[in-house]
Amino acid sequence: MDITTKSTDASPPTPQPTVTEQKRAARGATRPGDRIFLGLSRGSGILLLAIMAAIAVFLTWRAALAISKDEGNFLTTFEWNTNASPPVFGIAVLAFGTVVSSIIAMVIAVPVAVAIALFLTHYSPRRLSGPIAYVIDLLAAVPSIVYGLWGALILVPHMNGLFGWLDEYLGWTGIFSWEGGAPRSMLTVGILLAIMILPIITNVSREVFRQVPQMHEEAALALGATRWEVIRMAVLPFGRSGVISASMLGLGRALGETMAVATVLSPTYVIQLSLLDPGGGTFAQNIASKFGEATEFGRDALIASGLVLFVITLLVNGAARAIIARRKEYSGANA
């Protein structure tokens, strides 16, 4: 094999193929080996699609079993009581908690991640940027349960000071009022999620910023722009859609994160308007915490809430990918 590649590389095949050889090559796709191989590889692709379809079908099936017996409204009930007869459960609290924790995570993570990406591409000493990018890659690989353990045992005790300060000066808003419980609340969860999704947003943004045409930046510099003006006028407009899709990928992670939320949050099934007081829950956390004691019906109900999470992440990720795909076509970077 190796010989083949080497010899063809060294001397391009000069002899013209005869007519019969050309015909044979054209017929290539109908050889049995080819057909089997094409079938195998196409089959794998189709299998992947089938798995996606199966996820949707099976989740919907089990979810339908549960929802048909639900006495409350599945979308608006503020209760999760699957053992009662008749069972009453709804996802309102979970939807609220998931959205709130993800919003906090995004508000913190996106600016910081973009700043780090800019740091790596435009500010850091060149010798440092390689190793730092490498470390950030490694941090993206740290398992979420380790983040969860760290969050619960290290981050939570450190939040007391910040919570006291927020309560003292911003407590009047209601959002930041604190009754002094352990800081296992939505804000802590949001901060932990922000730390967890930081590496992925940074990595994708960095790739985009790196593709900014050198000419644009040099043109701006030649006109006397400062480094910040170069970034604002040449880099950010070019990378905007990339940053948006990177953020949405991060959002997808934050929405579906299970273990970190389950370890840090002390959940109660109420909508907690203050971000500092413990309580509330997210889709994934609720499934992990309630699964142990759930009956078969209770599991179906949890599957129903998982179906909602599946649909939401599907939409978010689909949108992110669509933005990336569109950008590839129209930007001049790859031309």
Added chain:
Amino acid sequence: MSTLTEARTSTLRGASLPKWAPWAIAGGSAALAVGIGIVGGLDSKVQWGLIAAILYVLATFVIATSVEGKRQAKDRLATSFVWVAFLLAVIPLASLVYETVKRGVKVLDGYFLTHSMGLVADSEPGGGIYHAIIGSLEQVGLATLIAAPIGVLTAIYLVEYGRGALARAVTFFVDVMTGIPSIVAGLFILSIMLIFEMQPFGFAGSCALAILMMPVVVRSTEEMLKLVPNELREASLALGVPKWRTILKVVLPTSLGGITTGIMLAVARIAGETAPVLLLVWGTSFINNNPFEGPQQALPLYIYQQYANSAGSGAAYDRAWAASLTLIAFVMILNLAARGVARWKAPKTGR
């Protein structure tokens, strides 16, 4: 400051701060922050750091505005914001690594790695992670056996054959599949298990992990196959070699290093997944070598259960940290090895 501005005589360049100015401002604001911290009685060092950061940004902006003008001041503001953001982000990440290592080494020894939790209550010291390591290795290994061939074949289809609607659909759904939360993959297998009334066992976890692994393998393999120069394919085809043999004997060997790297990174990713294992494999304190029957343990799940089921026992927390350190070490070694393979077997792109 006025002497600095007067020292510049050239009219072509505006006045600018000397090179040591940012360092001086940083030192000054750090000292001021420590002062405020001591006077104000703030005991959290994090707060000291935050105060120092805010002081630094403000001082830089004010001084630069007065000496260099507004545009330069904005530039310096952006620079300091970027640096501060970077340093702020490094703190938690460094703390994570530091704390895990510091607390993990306490009970991590040969005994810990070679004993299970059988007959050890969660609140007592002793016991180990042998059963979790066995479970993790078997579940992840089986998941890799399922996901790697399917993933590589799908990537081959997309790069070598894929045209038209089917290929576009596969590409799109592979992307979307990357974002499936691990708990949803777990629920999917769970719903099948509920229908067939199956009890939890290791292989069910492997199936869920395989679903999470497939799109990652497809993505990375696709990238690698695209790097194989077309001349190699054309040369092989021109010699009359069938397409499938061209792929097997020319394309795949050329990109083997990259594909291996991708698979190893995917393994590292699924080795840390907890949620599907929690739903499908349940966890046990005993050694179970058979992934096809009975509950098993896995490292991430072990960490969670030591944390959650022990009601704050120090011994359990120590074990959780030690298991975390083991898991991180495993993932990091896989990552580093994968990068090593990538560098060693980098695809030969033309000569």
